[in-house]
Amino acid sequence: xxxxxxxxxxxxxxxxxxxxxxxxxxxxxxxxxxxxxxxxxxxxxxxxxxxxxxxxxxxxxxxxxxxxxxxxxxxxxxxxxxxxxxxxxxxxxxxxxxxxxxxxxxxxxxxxxxxxxxxxxxxxxxxxxxxxxxxxxxxxxxxxxxxxxxxxxxxxxxxxxxxxxxxxxxxxxxxxxxxxxxxxxxxxxxxxxxxxxxxxxxxxxxxxxxxxxxxxxxxxxxxxxxxxxxxxxxxxxxxxxxxxxxxxxxxxxxxxxxxxxxxx
Amino acid sequence: xxxxxxxxxxxxxxxxxxxxxxxxxxxxxxxxxxxxxxxxxxxxxxxxxxxxxxxxxxxxxxxxxxxxxxxxxxxxxxxxxxxxxxxxxxxxxxxxxxxxxxxxxxxxxxxxxxxxxxxxxxxxxxxxxxxxxxxxxxxxxxxxxxxxxxxxxxxxxxxxxxxxxxxxxxxxxxxxxxxxxxxxxxxxxxxxxxxxxxxxxxxxxxxxxxxxxxxxxxxxxxxxxxxxxxxxxxxxxxxxxxxxxxxxxxxxxxxxxxxxxxxxxxxxxxxxxxxxxxxxxxxxxxxxxxxxxxxxxxxxxxxxxxxxxxxxxxxxxxxxxxxxxxxxxxxxxxxxxxxxxxxxxxxxxxxxxxxxxxxxxxxxxxxxxxxxxxxxxxxxxxxxxxxxxxxxxxxxxxxxxxxxxxxxxxxxxxxxxxxxxxxxxxxxxxxxxxxxxxxxxxxxxxxxxxxxx
Numbered sequence: 001x002x003x004x005x006x007x008x009x010x011x012x013x014x015x016x017x018x019x020x021x022x023x024x025x026x027x028x029x030x031x032x033x034x035x036x037x038x039x040x041x042x043x044x045x046x047x048x049x050x051x052x053x054x055x056x057x058x059x060x061x062x063x064x065x066x067x068x069x070x071x072x073x074x075x076x077x078x079x080x081x082x083x084x085x086x087x088x089x090x091x092x093x094x095x096x097x098x099x100x101x102x103x104x105x106x107x108x109x110x111x112x113x114x115x116x117x118x119x120x121x122x123x124x125x126x127x128x129x130x131x132x133x134x135x136x137x138x139x140x141x142x143x144x145x146x147x148x149x150x151x152x153x154x155x156x157x158x159x160x161x162x163x164x165x166x167x168x169x170x171x172x173x174x175x176x177x178x179x180x181x182x183x184x185x186x187x188x189x190x191x192x193x194x195x196x197x198x199x200x201x202x203x204x205x206x207x208x209x210x211x212x213x214x215x216x217x218x219x220x221x222x223x224x225x226x227x228x229x230x231x232x233x234x235x236x237x238x239x240x241x242x243x244x245x246x247x248x249x250x251x252x253x254x255x256x257x258x259x260x261x262x263x264x
Numbered sequence: 265x266x267x268x269x270x271x272x273x274x275x276x277x278x279x280x281x282x283x284x285x286x287x288x289x290x291x292x293x294x295x296x297x298x299x300x301x302x303x304x305x306x307x308x309x310x311x312x313x314x315x316x317x318x319x320x321x322x323x324x325x326x327x328x329x330x331x332x333x334x335x336x337x338x339x340x341x342x343x344x345x346x347x348x349x350x351x352x353x354x355x356x357x358x359x360x361x362x363x364x365x366x367x368x369x370x371x372x373x374x375x376x377x378x379x380x381x382x383x384x385x386x387x388x389x390x391x392x393x394x395x396x397x398x399x400x401x402x403x404x405x406x407x408x409x410x411x412x413x414x415x416x417x418x419x420x421x422x423x424x425x426x427x428x429x430x431x432x433x434x435x436x437x438x439x440x441x442x443x444x445x446x447x448x449x450x451x452x453x454x455x456x457x458x459x460x461x462x463x464x465x466x467x468x469x470x471x472x473x474x475x476x477x478x479x480x481x482x483x484x485x486x487x488x489x490x491x492x493x494x495x496x497x498x499x500x501x502x503x504x505x506x507x508x509x510x511x512x513x514x515x516x517x518x519x520x521x522x523x524x525x526x527x528x529x530x531x532x533x534x535x536x537x538x539x540x541x542x543x544x545x546x547x548x549x550x551x552x553x554x555x556x557x558x559x560x561x562x563x564x565x566x567x568x569x570x571x572x573x574x575x576x577x578x579x580x581x582x583x584x585x586x587x588x589x590x591x592x593x594x595x596x597x598x599x600x601x602x603x604x605x606x607x608x609x610x611x612x613x614x615x616x617x618x619x620x621x622x623x624x625x626x627x628x629x630x631x632x633x634x635x636x637x638x639x640x641x642x643x644x645x646x647x648x649x650x651x652x653x654x655x656x657x658x659x660x661x662x663x664x665x666x667x668x669x670x671x672x673x674x675x676x677x678x679x680x681x682x683x684x685x686x687x688x689x690x691x692x693x694x695x696x697x698x699x700x701x702x703x704x705x706x707x708x709x710x711x712x713x714x715x716x717x
Contacts, residue, residue, distance in 0.1 A: 060711060070691050077526050085536070197694075
């Protein structure tokens with residue numbers, strides 16, 4: 001990916017400069033092969049919009065969400081305090097992340113531990129970029145039927161239902177909503193550290209229940225905003241052998257599907 | 265005179281018994297731990313007015329909300345008539361407000377009657393939803409037995425109350441024409457005027473005198489019975505919805521409660537604090553983290569449990585429950601109430617066998633601090649339940665009275681993981697990896713490899 005321009009915070013600091021935003025990549029965005037594509041798509045958008053941003057690179061640690069929600073406060077505190085030290089050391093003011101779990105933890109839980117930042121989800125930031133005219137999407141067109149999956153941590157937990165929908169609408173994608181959406185949205189099954197363990201005994205998996213609902217809309221793209229939801233939904237589609245027919249894409253990925261976005 | 269005497273005795277007995285029962289409940293709630301409340305009275309009043317008084321969250325589902333509103337409004341207005349019943353009862357009067365209020369009295373009673381008709385219809389609908397249509401969420405495992413009976417008893421109580429109102433009013437209207445010296449003119453009430461004309465008019469005066477008294481006493485005894493019955497019923501929500509919405513946390517929904525003890529320990533480990541932690545404070549015994557019993561929960565969690573009306577909207581929207589897992593947020597909340605009742609009962613018994621063994625002694629009294637009956641919340645709620653939760657907050661979103669089942673689950677998880685060092689084995693490699701490499705997965709490659717290749 002030679003065409004991606006990514007600089008670390010350490011590099012900025014060495015040059016004595018400050019980026020406009022810090023892009024918090026998170027564990028999934030850094031390590032998970034599927035989620036790396038989302039990171040790259042988002043970086044592409046940032047590059048196109050000419051946003052000066054930095055990542056922490058190898059200095060970044062997990063935000064601590066899975067540890068805290070699994071009940072391991074000790075590990076959470078270790079991770080969070082380490083991250084806060086680092087972020088404060090770099091004098092970070094504004095953080096953008098493509099992971100709603102990192103978003104929630106950094107936004108709502110770090111302040112009590114001494115980390116006070118403006119934290120924005122990447123869909124909110126993209127919406128800002130479009131509104132400010134920094135990201136030109138006027139030539140974008142998408143004729144495939146799309147449904148939108150609210151992640152719990154962006155939607156119900158932080159009340160952001162609009163930004164992702166506004167982006168889809170502003171590129172003239174009509175959304176076919178699932179029966180359970182917005183504040184009644186149905187979980188993908190990954191939250192609360194479920195991603196990292198086998199599900200308890202039941203009739204079916206949570207992600208299969210949700211995938212079925214998405215399939216029933218007839219949409220060929222499931223738009224999402226969370227790397228964990230995306231993994232879960234893709235696995236869910238496999239249970240119905242729909243993985244070739246229906247794509248699960250992050251909002252950022254949808255925007256770079258069409259290469260007519262003009263370079264700034 | 266005899267009626268006055270019975271009335272006074274019954275009223276005093278109700279006051280005494282309900283004082284006792286409610287103070288037990290408040291004590292049980294206070295066994296929960298203290299925690300820091302965000303101080304913002306205006307915001308709290310606003311929430312209470314919108315959610316409890318205004319039924320704001322009920323209207324997520326329009327029809328049930330509408331029928332519930334009928335019963336709720338009828339219930340509130342009926343209490344106006346109760347004031348008169350109390351005054352009449354104590355002073356041996358009959359419809360003391362009729363003469364001074366005149367036409368307004370007729371209006372109020374008519375309004376109550378119209379609302380009672382609506383409430384009656386709603387009650388029938390609710391009874392059939394439970395017993396004939398058998399709405400699925402009313403028949404989940406945790407609803408077997410008492411909770412199911414409880415719901416029906418309450419609805420039958422409503423019907424009795426409404427029956428009492430119409431018996432008394434209709435008989436009264438006919439008696440006004442036959443014995444005007446005892447039954448003062450009240451004007452014609454909206455509904456009972458027809459009941460009087462077509463039914464009660466056919467009865468002889470003796471029967472009517474008895475029916476009027478039956479109606480009056482029925483109304484009174486159902487209300488008194490209710491007050492006492494609420495303390496063992498899911499119907500307590502009609503009082504507790506108010507404090508429960510008032511005390512609902514004002515912090516962001518996604519923020520889990522911080523654990524300062526652990527934070528400070530980690531800070532001192534990382535050399536982030538000036539002074540070293542005073543380890544002496546902690547060396548006495550291994551501290552308990554999270555909640556294994558109601559004393560480890562916040563008092564608000566127990567207030568939540570007493571407020572729960574067992575409607576099951578939480579469970580109905582829980583992804584774990586929908587996909588067949590045994591986790592049911594409603595059950596979690598119901599079990600906290602059951603356990604709080606058990607702990608409260610045992611502490612009130614003052615029986616020294618409930619004192620933790622090593623603390624027993626001649627002058628040692630049973631207190632919540634030394635209490636140990638060999639049981640805990642984990643006898644009511646299993647690991648399989650608490651670890652199936654995805655923390656999606658659907659249960660929190662759904663609850664019409666702002667109960668947070670998730671908060672209980674997360675505190676119990678903390679206990680299992682931090683105090684017992686137990687929990688799902690799948691999580692152990694995750695914890696190790698997070699601790700050692702700061703990544704949720706054990707990875708070979710560097711964190712920045714995704715943009716370096």
